[in-house]
Amino acid sequence: MAIPEHIHDLRDERPAHLTGAALDCVKTVRPGIAVTLLLPADPALLMASLNLQLRENLHWDVVEADGAWRVTVRHRADAPPVDVFALLAADHKRIDGLLAQSLALLNRGDAAAATPLLRDFAAALKRHVGFEDGELAASLGATQAAADEPPAVMLREHREIAQQLELVEEALAAGPADAAELAVYCAILSGTLAKHEYREEHNLFPLWRAALMRRGKDARDALLDRAKTRLES
Ligand SMILES: [Fe+2]
């Protein structure tokens, strides 16, 4: 289904007001809602700035014609991932969302409603960690990394995450789930995951992206395809 686009003509906007005006337009972008900006100058810096302000949730395409720039801005969720690391970052958000929904239900004392979500969360998290350990760490050299280097930090944190997830799964398996107990385990895991994902996205993935760029496009595309299959299965 085509996404409806809202068009905003900012070509006559005063330079001092352009960033604010563009931000007002693109902050309405959501999954399924795109906007188009008509701009008077190359939008590379402007779009990078807007994207940072909106937590890197934007994806955009630029077309230049007759001295004007037409920028179609979508939510990142509506854009195909550019590489395996963009896919993993999107998967972080999906996993975090499942845990946040579960935690909200547990904090209301509704363990019965949280249980199927937590099972989905646990399965998604295991697939994600399994892909990072089994595919990326193995082929991009985490096992030879020094203890304080990002690949070794990732492997260590995965072991910590697995231990914390085990507590959640044991509580789920023990019979009628105790919402308060589960909420404590989930809150601890949520904090651990937030720090881990930040370190991966900012320290490790840039290193691995550079290593992967030295390989051929076919190898990169094949890795992205395997990641899609593994994370969604
Ligand atoms: Fe990880």
Ligand SMILES: [Fe+2]
């Ligand atoms: Fe990850």
